[in-house]
Amino acid sequence: MFSYYLKLGWLSIRRNPLLSILMVTAIAVGIGASMTTITVNYIMGGNPIPQKSDELFKVQLDNWDPNDQSEGEYELPEQMTYLDAMALMRDRKAYRQVASNRSGLVLEPQGADELPFSVDTRNTWADFFPMFDLPFVYGSGWDDTADRNLERVVVLSKEINERVFGGEDSVGRSVRLNGMDFRVVGVLGEFQPVPKFYDVTNGAFNEAEEIYIPFNIAVEYEFSRNGNTSCWKPSDGDGFEAFLNSECIWIQFWAELRNAEEKQDYMAYLNAHVEQQKALGRFPRPLNNRLSDVMEWMKDREVVDEDAQVMLGLSLLFLVVCLLNTIGLLLAKFMGKSGDIGLRRALGASRSSLFIQHMIESGLIGLGGGILGLGLTWLGLAGIKMLFGDFVENLASLDWVMVLTAIGLAIFSALLAGLYPTWRACRIAPASQLKTQ
Amino acid sequence: MLSMQNISMVYRTDLVETHALREFSLEVKEGDFVSVTGPSGSGKTTFLNIAGLLEKFTDGRYELDGRDVSALSDTESSAVRNEKIGFIFQSFNLIPDLNLFDNVDVPLRYRGFKSAERKRRIEGVLDTVGLASRMKHLPSQLSGGQQQRVAIARALAGEPRFLLADEPTGNLDSQMAMSVMELIAEINRGGTTIIMVTHDPTLADMASRNVHIRDGRVSDIATDTQLAEVATG
């Protein structure tokens, strides 16, 4: 019976090709517009590390200006001071922990005629690699000893290894950075978390860094920082040492805590640390530390762009317009063949079979709209890439979830739109259309 | 006064030419009641369409009230129809979305009458056809005979000189048909010229004159005496 209804639906669609094309187009345009914005929002609001996002915690300590309140509330600073980050790294109370920041170095390739170029750098610790599940094609991250002994080691991104070593296994070879030689210990595979959750402060949708070096080395050689630095009071005296001991925040701190107990213990530890610092005259605000897991942190920082949300809302309304359109056209169409329906009723078709027949016809139109809409979505995303340029490179791509969502949404919309016209069609009396004409 | 001389009507498609009327001539005098009969496809409807200025003809001369209508523009034809001609159709052609009052109102609106005048006329004609009490009803709430009475009321509302009827009882049972015919005859007695197309000889005989069309030509014009005989016999 289903195939019979499919055939009837198809015949009916073919009978009014123009009307059918109009309906399919209306649904396709609505789906195209809303799926484009849904995709952007979906990726922006996506979970960058689903396998362990609830075990990774952004650590925030409230050491900020006691006079700085917004709307009567203290807002927790996003980043951490060097003093606190080093204390936390030293105590190692979490299963894993990492303090990191962004910087830029100059890389001098070996070839004589190749020009030096600058590379985005993350200064970090050994735990960074296992904690955030970075994929390696060659070698691995460094270990704690390298951090402690100030070893000049480096992990290269796939692209940099391509550029400097032609993609070969470069582990053990040496790279010249800011006039110093570093030993390659690992080469990454594709790595681009979206959002770049471990450093939303410097851009939630920025590219992942090109190389990774030990944080201690960057401090030792006073490599310049590239990311955000905020201070609420001046440092005591000039020089790098004074800066390190200042209340300026510039470090992103993350801890891996595997269960509620570990989290509880760590919180207790953080509170104890702050209390101790308070005794030394730091932390003028009331005790207020926070551990946010990845998704809580994304939500807290509102990484989903407001424009994207506005466009999402508008495009869903757009879909509503397209559906109203489709309802009208379907109604017109079904009423137009009321003679046919009356005849079928007279020949013994039950209301429910007519209902199914017309819902299937609506569904077919939805399917057509979905497939065409998917094409339009692809065009829409290409358009967004063209408009926004490299900012959205990581935001505008379709995965299979989105493909299925598009088709599903299209069919669902069409069925929804078909509901009222179908109901009207089913109410046509068997004889009414046979009497006259 | 309606006068057709050597009217021809040819429908052309890429493949065929159909002669619906061939050198058709007819004179209808003021106050006549003419019935037009003929088998299907003989050209009855074409004749009626031309007589009612619903269609242009290919060749010949047609004067309505002494005015040559072949040169009238579409808009002028519309105005002539509106003022001088009333139509009664086989399937009534009431507008299903409008109630009786608004249906009768349709030609009056195009005439440009003031609201009070329209109301007076509508109520008058609906009263004539005996449906004044159902003014607010929709056509679908009436029987076929009642619907046709409304259609007649609509045709009369503009006080036309000519009433063209196309199988006015074709969709009615015999009892209703008779009452509609009586109404038409009464209108004729009031001075309105009536031309009625029908395939039913009994109805045709109610006219004062019968024109029989075959293959697009007038094949026979019954005389008043013949009809009188029929009427008495």
Next chain:
Amino acid sequence: MDIGPIWRAMMRNKTGAILIALQIAVTMAIMVNAISIMQERSRMMARPSGIDEQNIFYISSIGFAEDFNERVTIEEDLAALRGMPGVVNAIQSNSVPLSGGGWSMGLQTEPGAEIDGTGVALYFIDEHGLDTFGLNLLAGENFSATEVEWRERSATEWPDRVIITQAMAEALYPDDPDGALGKTVYIGDDEPLTISGIIEQMQAPWNGWNGVERVMLTPLHTLFGSTRYIIRAEPGRRDGLMPEVEKLLAERNKNRIVRSMRTMDETRERSYRGDASMIKMLTFTIALLVAITALGIVGLASFSVNRRTRQIGTRRALGASRAAILRYFMTENFLISLVGVVVGAVLTVGLNMFMVETFSLTRVAWYLVPAAMLILCIAGQIAVFGPAKRASTVPPAVATRTV
């Protein structure tokens, strides 16, 4: 016009009319709110940065070698740049307007740690700064060559004198902005600065900041390892100068790399790319939306004409002229549109209230509502014209056709 019977006939077949009216209403709500967002964005983009954008470009220089002498390099670079034919002037600075990255701090009119300062963006310039940026000094005097200091990255001391924008003066001294010149302001609790000049206008590096006009200039050269030169070219010579400047800097000293050369025009484009793209997307959305709604009107009107062919023929037979039939369908559509835009006006305001509440958007300008009502009514008339025209060509003979 014959509104009465048209309206009553429409009420017999409400659903189609309601669907079209609703479609117009939602279309209007989207359209007006989208246009309002576009207006807001273009207003933002139209704000001047205060500097001579057409002729300015900048380039970064990063020293990397162990023996790189930054101060000497900067002094020599600037001398060389200022000596180039076609260059009006050049300085070293930490940032430029619209670039998105820069320094900010709080200034307060009284010393004391407990006082909340007024946020201000900082540009480090020397005595050539005003000329290079093309700034208009309203009061006071420019910095002198002797007072420009050299600052290490982690220094905490500040030069004694600052130049601020008019907007900053108003923010600091709301009661007496004109008296700002010569007054002392403080960084934190104990660092006093004297306001030695007031410039008319200049933007901070962050275009979305609510204090974007609050800027302070301080006489400093930086020794941060990485530096940025701002170069103002003579009108028309910028594009020719750029490769020359890049080459000059690259060749003068091999112990650094030069990169990120960019014009202010490009900086402005990048800075507002999100807003410009939003405007484009919204324009496209509106166009598509109106097209879909119009197509819907065409579709339904065509269908309704087909369905009513006999009725049209009857009207023609009863004396309706072609124009009268055309008018009938145009009027019918106008009535539907009218209902649609009235409902649309309510929806528009509702949606706008929601958007203002939820997002940082501004209220819709009142005139957009009647304007959109008018536009949509006209669009509806245009859309229905085709089907209505077709209706008017239905021959009157249809009335006598036996079905």
